[in-house]
Amino acid sequence: MARTLKDYPLVALKPEDLDGKIDFVRIFGRSGPVHIEIGTGKATFLLNEAMAQPHANFFGIERARRYYRYAVDRIGRWGLKNIRIIRTDAVFFLTDFVPDDSVDCFHIYFPDPWPKKRHHKRRFICPANLEHLIRCLKIGGQLKIATDHANYFEVIKMVLAARNETLQKIAFLPTAGANAGEWVGTNFERKYIKNQRQIYTLAVTKK
Numbered sequence: 234m235a236r237t238l239k240d241y242p243l244v245a246l247k248p249e250d251l252d253g254k255i256d257f258v259r260i261f262g263r264s265g266p267v268h269i270e271i272g273t274g275k276a277t278f279l280l281n282e283a284m285a286q287p288h289a290n291f292f293g294i295e296r297a298r299r300y301y302r303y304a305v306d307r308i309g310r311w312g313l314k315n316i317r318i319i320r321t322d323a324v325f326f327l328t329d330f331v332p333d334d335s336v337d338c339f340h341i342y343f344p345d346p347w348p349k350k351r352h353h354k355r356r357f358i359c360p361a362n363l364e365h366l367i368r369c370l371k372i373g374g375q376l377k378i379a380t381d382h383a384n385y386f387e388v389i390k391m392v393l394a395a396r397n398e399t400l401q402k403i404a405f406l407p408t409a410g411a412n413a414g415e416w417v418g419t420n421f422e423r424k425y426i427k428n429q430r431q432i433y434t435l436a437v438t439k440k
């Protein structure tokens with residue numbers, strides 16, 4: 234029988250409660266490095282990384298209700314105090330709510346590849362959205378990306394390379410929840426490794 238998913242209001246922020254640019258110190262009740270994951274899925278990355286880095290603050294954005302509810306329930310049950318999550322569209326959230334120079338690291342793991350050509354315009358990583366990410370990053374902040382989709386990866390590399398006066402490539406270090414042979418240890422990465430798909434990663438820092 235499916236487990237009943239619980240809501241945890243301290244973990245889950247509601248877009249309707251936000252008013253203008255957010256103050257991460259207020260949201261987490263303390264200062265600390267701010268990490269944002271875009272498209273958390275079931276929050277496996279957030280949970281493992283937040284446990285490994287208790288001094289840092291982790292913020293997840295997930296659009297799909299099903300994943301969001303699952304993630305909230307898991308975060309609440311794990312009882313970690315340094316995670317918040319919101320159910321909304323990341324472009325809308327970055328544009329309206331994330332202040333300039335406020336984020337230490339963006340994590341984007343297995344963004345929807347939208348493989349059909351006519352759907353490419355729906356891909357999250359594109360020049361316009363990269364401008365939002367750059368604006369929100371602190372100097373020295375990082376953007377980490379992983380995908381299994383070779384074509385999308387080529388596009389991502391081109392989109393980032395077009396801003397190479399601002400972004401510098403750095404080594405992609407595996408995340409805390411990654412097992413041997415994994416980069417990020419998320420549900421999608423595990424599924425793709427099982428299917429023997431190649432995983433591509435890229436990390437840059439804002440100069």
Ligand SMILES: C[S@@+](CC[C@H](N)C(=O)[O-])C[C@H]1O[C@@H](n2cnc3c(N)ncnc32)[C@H](O)[C@@H]1O
Nearest residue numbers: 272273274295296297322323342343419420421
């Ligand atoms: C392929 S899944 C990957 C989930 C997780 N990162 C993983 O690796 O297991 C992509 C996720 O991004 C979410 N997503 C896609 N576009 C989004 C957007 N614009 N804003 C917020 N979430 C988004 C989807 O709902 C989905 O849960």
